[in-house]
Amino acid sequence: MAVKTAGAERASQREVAVRVVDADVHPTLSVDMFSEYIPEPWRSRYYRQSLPMVGGLYGSVMSFHREDTAPPGGGGPGSDPEFAAKQLFVDEKDDYAILIPMSASANQLTNPEAETAFLSGVNAFQAETWLGKHNWHGRFKGSIVVSPADPEGAAREIERWAGHPHFVQVGMPLGSRTPFGNPRHDPIWAAAARAGLPVGFHFTTTASMNWLTPAGFPSSYLEAHALASYQAMTHVASFVLEGVFEKFPALKLAWIETGFTWLLPLMSRLDNNWRDLGHEVPLVKRAPSEYIKDHMRFSTQALDDVAPFTDLVRVMELVEGERILIFSTDYPHHDTDDPDWLEARLPKAWRHRVMADNAIELYGLPRMRPWDTFDDQRASP
Amino acid sequence: MAAVIDTVVHPLMRRNDVLQQYMREPLKRLFVAGSYRSMYPAPTGDPPHGEFLASANPKDAGPLDLPGSDPTMTLAFLDENGLDFAVLVPLTRGLNASSNHNTAICAATNDWLTDVWLGERAGRRRFYGSICVNPRDPEAAVAEIRRWAKNPAMVQVVVPMLVHTPYGQRVYHPIWAEAASHGLPVAVRNDGGSGLEYPPTPVGYPRFFIEYHTLASGNFGTHLASLITEGVFEKFPNLKFVFPDGGHDVLSHLGWRLDTTFPACRGETPWVKKMPTEYLAGHFRFASARHERPSFDAQGMADWARISDAETLVMFGSHYPHWTVMRPDELFPELPEPARDRMLAGNALDFYRDRIGAEAAAASR
């Protein structure tokens, strides 16, 4: 597909070709911001003052946020939509940013109903602020956050927001007591598929049981963070082997900040095991790796430090990265990737797909967007 | 043809109750779970031992007789497939609820293995063994290692994969100290059945055997990350680990993930003096596994093998008589001979060099 040149952009001043979709941006919310949006009786009962959740259990000596993202007006990185817009759309070259609220995702330690109520407050707050009065530019797109512990409640919440112009996905955590392909979660996938919304899964640090590996609890952030991708691996295998995509052919999934290099062993293991054991799961009609490539997309961030970098590109080729990767910055977290830095290192033929097209197709975004003041500021800094 | 070392063969007892013959009063009266994994019934082969090859059933087997329990049949398998030596990795049912009972089970298993498989009755020594120990009781584990350390047929210590605390943590260090002092590597293998395990994935229980089997060998990651992060290899520089169930294909990703995150967390674990991946080649090996190989074209296989350092890290293991049995010619046939030779024999000779007999070394190139 043709990429518009700068000259052509100036010529048709009203529109810009979308070149960079950022699939992972984190508004950092605290409960005092959105508690008024939490319905009763839960608000008064549990959420009027303190945050009852267990926070990130494994701390580290590092700072979670990039130190250049603190808003000048105060409030902590990721708390100010106007400042975030400047950093994303002027200082960097994002055209659209997909928002995934942190500090406000499901943790499944609380009562599932209360959790759904809590998250519905987050969604209403998003609609009002980041996707409402602070979205005059229309470049923020949001996630309807729901709890895997309450599939019926999640389905209701999805139906409530389906059709909203700026919610483009359902947002879920990785932590769970049951792999997501298990049929108890079907109401969620049914609702998402009906609404034409992909489901995005994001790595979370909340809640203790989520860190339990089959061989016990790790004792450092380094271990816990490195092992978190096993959660995604298990869910991906579960979605495929439980035949979820046969049940819901329209369902699409996005795996955000889970890494993707584990797809190489996982796809071969799934295909090899399916060849020998497929009779155990008759719902699965095609090779598992085909379901993965057809129905799932994976964010580039967290980008592994592979030396030489060309080895990482080779791994990307072997997993058909051109089809399945979507660019993300993970703003404002510390382990970010600059779009220019990454784009320059991708195979040239891939760049448009990974930086924009795959996400445009996944999230139903337009290929052209209106020119706005951020473009003015980038054009003449 | 150069000697080939099969690093993973499963010896089973003729019947489950053979174990009690090697135990003492009063613990020999306690019930012990069967010697096959029962978390997920396997839809393979013939029930009730569907996980194992029917062809491995002993002659005139009755309903209680277990496959893979006849050393002469296992020797025949080695002969048919050009395998000169085999490392036997027994099952002990993993962690049992009673730790003292588990210690006794491990000791009895070691006695049985020596009696039936490693003694003169087995003929020219083709089998090497593993010392089963109970990781829940480090003192007892140290004593058991000491009991067998001088036996030239024992080439490694073996512990279960699914325990309650990752193996890098301090509570286990006396066990690693003892193993390292004798030049014994440690094998960590999936060995459940007693039900004292956490869920086999970090997000709960899958419903099907195929799900479980697709992922199970990857669980080494918890232990590998822990051993590196707790500085175990700075403390015990000659200590080595092997994962008989496989998992080499997942390792690349995990190693990169550790390397990427490590610089940010280094201050929390300053006893880690090198990049995590710099500890891999010197301290870890993985047995081959039939279901783990990708199916790329020739260039893809060559690139993948190079990127994943397969030639250094993989040792051939047949897993006989498990249904996932693989034969030497199935081991990365696309790769060049020198690489295959390393995986078929060179790596194992090197890995077990403090223990494996002069016989085996002489039989190989």
Add this chain to the structure above:
Amino acid sequence: MKAGGRYVVGSVDELPPGTMKLVPVGKFGVGVYNVGGELVALTNYCPHRGGPLCQGQVIGWAEQGERPWEIRWSRPGEILRCPWHQWEFEIKSGSAIIYQESKRPYSIRMYPVKVEGGEVVLEGV
């Protein structure tokens, strides 16, 4: 205040020990650090993935203490931590410490800096 290959950063008094001044030299800027009296000039570009290095914190070095699992904090003010992926660099040498002995050493591009007539001067710009 450019003069050929030189750049005057400012007076020595503006840069006492433990401080840093970022100057708009080159494509990314240059941070001039005073580490215990020694002046060091580092390009504001992390060799890892291009982060704005000089926005990072100046910290000490965590190392293994004498007792097992004890962590000792040493060399305060000598280490620069990149604000993005938190890599630790030894300011005086510009090198990423953990990689110094590995097969892929990483170094920050540095400039010669000296004091002339009470002024801090960058060279080779």
